[in-house]
Amino acid sequence: MKICNTCGKLLPDTEFTTERWDCKYCRRFKDIKRRYGITEEDYIRMWKAQEGKCALCGKELKDEYLYVDHDHKTGRVRGLLCHRCNVQLDELFEHNVTIGKIQEYLKE
Numbered sequence: 001m002k003i004c005n006t007c008g009k010l011l012p013d014t015e016f017t018t019e020r021w022d023c024k025y026c027r028r029f030k031d032i033k034r035r036y037g038i039t040e041e042d043y044i045r046m047w048k049a050q051e052g053k054c055a056l057c058g059k060e061l062k063d064e065y066l067y068v069d070h071d072h073k074t075g076r077v078r079g080l081l082c083h084r085c086n087v088q089l090d091e092l093f094e095h096n097v098t099i100g101k102i103q104e105y106l107k108e
């Protein structure tokens with residue numbers, strides 16, 4: 001058992017990543033803050049606004065599958081996505097494929 005440096009909870013070792021003194025939960029929000037500049041409250045607010053569902057496919061999100069989607073250019077956070085949508089969106093943008101292009105292609 002270890003005490004988390006951030007939330008002060010006494011938790012089993014499995015709740016910590018190796019050599020870290022923050023529990024996985026706190027660690028995750030620290031990562032999110034560093035990467036996307038949003039706080040735990042922001043994240044929870046978004047989660048509630050989306051009713052715990054992926055912003056794109058509407059799949060119900062289990063906590064561990066939530067990804068913060070952000071605009072790579074502006075850094076603006078767009079929403080929370082499931083792993084699949086997040087990966088696919090990233091790949092599309094990487095290859096410069098826009099939704100407009102896809103729709104156009106499908107119409108033909």
Ligand SMILES: [Zn+2]
Nearest residue numbers: 004007023026
């Ligand atoms: Zn903690």
Ligand SMILES: [Zn+2]
Nearest residue numbers: 054057082085
């Ligand atoms: Zn999705």
